[in-house]
Amino acid sequence: MIALLPFEAWVSLRFMREGRVQTSFIVGGISIGVAVIVFMSALLAGLQSNFVRRALTGQAHIQVLPPKEVVRPLRNDDATWQENAILQAPLQRLKSIDQWQSVAAQISAMPDVTVVSPAATGSALVARGQVNRAVTLTGINPDLYFRIVPLPEKIVKGQAKMEVDTIFIGTDLATDLGVTVGDKLIVSASSGATNTLKVAAILDLGSKGANSRNTYVALRTAQSLLGLTGLVSILDITVHDVYGAEVVAQRISALLHVEADSWIKTNEQFFTAVHAQTIANTAIRFFVALSVGFGIASVLVVSVVQRSREIGIFRAMGITRGQILRIFLIQGGLLGLFGAITGSMMGGGALMLWHRFERNADGTELFPLVLEPLLFIQALLLATLTGLLAAFAPALRAARLDPVVAIRG
Amino acid sequence: MSTHDPVLELRGIVKTFNLGQPNETEVLHGIDFTLKPGEFCSVIGPSGSGKSTLLNIVGLLDRPTRGTLAVCQQETTTLDDSALTLLRGHNIGFVFQYHHLISAFSAIENVMMPMVGDAGFLNDAMRERAASLLASVGLTRWKDSPSMQLSGGQQQRVAVARALAMKPALILADEPTGNLDSKSADAVFDLLLSVSREQGTSVLFVTHNAALSARCDKTIEVVDGHLKT
Numbered sequence: 001m002i003a004l005l006p007f008e009a010w011v012s013l014r015f016m017r018e019g020r021v022q023t024s025f026i027v028g029g030i031s032i033g034v035a036v037i038v039f040m041s042a043l044l045a046g047l048q049s050n051f052v053r054r055a056l057t058g059q060a061h062i063q064v065l066p067p068k069e070v071v072r073p074l075r076n077d078d079a080t081w082q083e084n085a086i087l088q089a090p091l092q093r094l095k096s097i098d099q100w101q102s103v104a105a106q107i108s109a110m111p112d113v114t115v116v117s118p119a120a121t122g123s124a125l126v127a128r129g130q131v132n133r134a135v136t137l138t139g140i141n142p143d144l145y146f147r148i149v150p151l152p153e154k155i156v157k158g159q160a161k162m163e164v165d166t167i168f169i170g171t172d173l174a175t176d177l178g179v180t181v182g183d184k185l186i187v188s189a190s191s192g193a194t195n196t197l198k199v200a201a202i203l204d205l206g207s208k209g210a211n212s213r214n215t216y217v218a219l220r221t222a223q224s225l226l227g228l229t230g231l232v233s234i235l236d237i238t239v240h241d242v243y244g245a246e247v248v249a250q251r252i253s254a255l256l257h258v259e260a261d262s263w264i265k266t267n268e269q270f271f272t273a274v275h276a277q278t279i280a281n282t283a284i285r286f287f288v289a290l291s292v293g294f295g296i297a298s299v300l301v302v303s304v305v306q307r308s309r310e311i312g313i314f315r316a317m318g319i320t321r322g323q324i325l326r327i328f329l330i331q332g333g334l335l336g337l338f339g340a341i342t343g344s345m346m347g348g349g350a351l352m353l354w355h356r357f358e359r360n361a362d363g364t365e366l367f368p369l370v371l372e373p374l375l376f377i378q379a380l381l382l383a384t385l386t387g388l389l390a391a392f393a394p395a396l397r398a399a400r401l402d403p404v405v406a407i408r409g
Numbered sequence: 410m411s412t413h414d415p416v417l418e419l420r421g422i423v424k425t426f427n428l429g430q431p432n433e434t435e436v437l438h439g440i441d442f443t444l445k446p447g448e449f450c451s452v453i454g455p456s457g458s459g460k461s462t463l464l465n466i467v468g469l470l471d472r473p474t475r476g477t478l479a480v481c482q483q484e485t486t487t488l489d490d491s492a493l494t495l496l497r498g499h500n501i502g503f504v505f506q507y508h509h510l511i512s513a514f515s516a517i518e519n520v521m522m523p524m525v526g527d528a529g530f531l532n533d534a535m536r537e538r539a540a541s542l543l544a545s546v547g548l549t550r551w552k553d554s555p556s557m558q559l560s561g562g563q564q565q566r567v568a569v570a571r572a573l574a575m576k577p578a579l580i581l582a583d584e585p586t587g588n589l590d591s592k593s594a595d596a597v598f599d600l601l602l603s604v605s606r607e608q609g610t611s612v613l614f615v616t617h618n619a620a621l622s623a624r625c626d627k628t629i630e631v632v633d634g635h636l637k638t
């Protein structure tokens with residue numbers, strides 16, 4: 001074992017072993033710091049990835065919508081704006097995307113885009129007997145839409161077989177209307193069109209609101225009900241890099257003069273919170289690393305003073321200044337590394353305990369635990385690097401000791 | 410280096426501390442001295458006369474203010490710190506008054522230390538040589554003992570074995586018996602003398618013990634920074 005170690009590492013390890021009480025205390029301190037970093041980072045990553053996973057299994061990465069209607073003030077004959085004109089906010093009527101086939105083809109050709117799915121969506125009323133409910137009717141092309149929102153995975157009853165006379169509804173709507181798979185519903189749209197559709201599947205979409213309001217029909221059925229024959233009101237899009245969705249959305253808006261909203265924009269509040277948390281976490285990491293660094297440096301400064309005579313003896317033996325420097329740098333690095341190893345284990349253990357005991361009211365997990373190996377590698381590298389940097393000043397001091405003065409003590 | 414070339418050659422060595430300061434002090438005033446291979450020379454003189462300063466300069470731990478110093482025919486005054494360290498490590502062994510073993514290591518590891526430091530890694534040949542050196546100083550039984558658990562005499566013998574590890578041409582012993590009882594002091598002196606005789610190693614032996622000094626090949630006396638032979 002010793003034969004495999006370079007001279008400097010051999011001496012460093014022995015110095016640390018000899019001062020084992022001092023070493024244990026500083027390794028303990030570093031461990032706590034690293035454990036805090038690991039725990040907080042994993043918690044934040046878990047929260048973030050859980051939200052992203054939930055959000056993206058229920059919505060497209062980007063939605064292309066027709067431009068909103070705006071009211072412009074009247075112009076005078078001399079081309080100036082008419083003063084004191086009263087501008088009334090316009091009604092946002094159900095509109096289609098102009099030249100949607102061409103727009104969809106151009107978006108599909110973009111390298112970042114994976115799927116483009118046209119949809120017609122609008123308000124409708126579903127009725128059964130004396131009961132009716134207002135719903136959002138979404139007409140989809142199942143082959144494309146299921147690649148964006150995996151509705152078949154959310155089916156609790158029925159089959160993912162969508163035809164022109166079938167409808168998918170949420171569990172709460174099914175309960176309210178007292179229907180099950182195979183029952184028929186009357187669907188009326190604001191255009192005045194009415195159709196009778198058979199319930200083909202009942203879905204659990206993850207929230208009460210969605211389960212009460214969201215309904216899905218074939219694109220053609222929705223087009224005829226909403227008065228959008230041959231037209232669509234939304235293009236749902238997925239991209240390769242979910243975090244690059246906003247950039248792609250802006251590019252689509254700029255190129256095609258349509259309104260494109262990314263999931264990042266529609267969940268802006270969440271990302272603001274995550275951003276704030278990330279900043280707080282980075283600040284905590286910085287200050288923990290700083291305190292770890294000062295801790296290591298103070299221990300090594302004391303060690304250099306305590307071992308100054310031994311340093312002088314080493315120099316008398318022919319050990320170079322560079323070797324002395326490396327002996328203390330390695331000590332700093334090893335203190336950081338050992339602290340990071342035990343700290344990662346402590347952090348990982350604390351996360352597992354937290355995950356086991358901190359539960360939702362129904363006993364299910366708050367969110368899945370994410371223990372990325374990269375997090376531990378980063379913690380090891382950060383602590384080792386901090387140790388090396390912290391050791392630099394004491395190591396330099398040791399290397400510069402005058403051997404005559406050092407031996408004299 | 411031939412067997413007749415001097416191991417040590419000092420010409421006009423002057424050492425001044427606090428040069429250019431109001432408290433400037435000249436400690437050595439032009440020392441001329443030569444030591445031949447295998448010569449066992451004692452250095453005597455009252456405390457504060459400059460013996461330790463002379464030994465530090467000869468051991469390349471300190472630089473003279475003026476004069477020239479050649480160790481094993483290598484002129485040293487123009488060498489940089491790295492070259493001096495290399496020359497010192499390969500040619501000079503030190504034995505100090507307070508034995509100065511490295512407390513974190515065992516006896517055999519202390520003896521191996523200069524060899525491992527020079528080579529960068531430990532190997533079996535180094536362990537064998539260290540064991541053989543410890544055997545030659547009668548410490549085979551204690552070779553794996555922590556150095557701080559040895560008696561003063563034993564520690565000093567380990568220090569002698571360590572000084573011999575790199576097969577140096579010169580051993581500088583700064584009052585190595587000063588802290589030992591007379592029996593241990595005699596044993597350490599005999600050890601150094603036998604090494605000098607058997608291996609042709611030159612020894613510069615600083616001592617206050619007139620009896621031991623009388624047993625050396627020659628004696629130099631440092632008085633107020635001057636050499637009396």
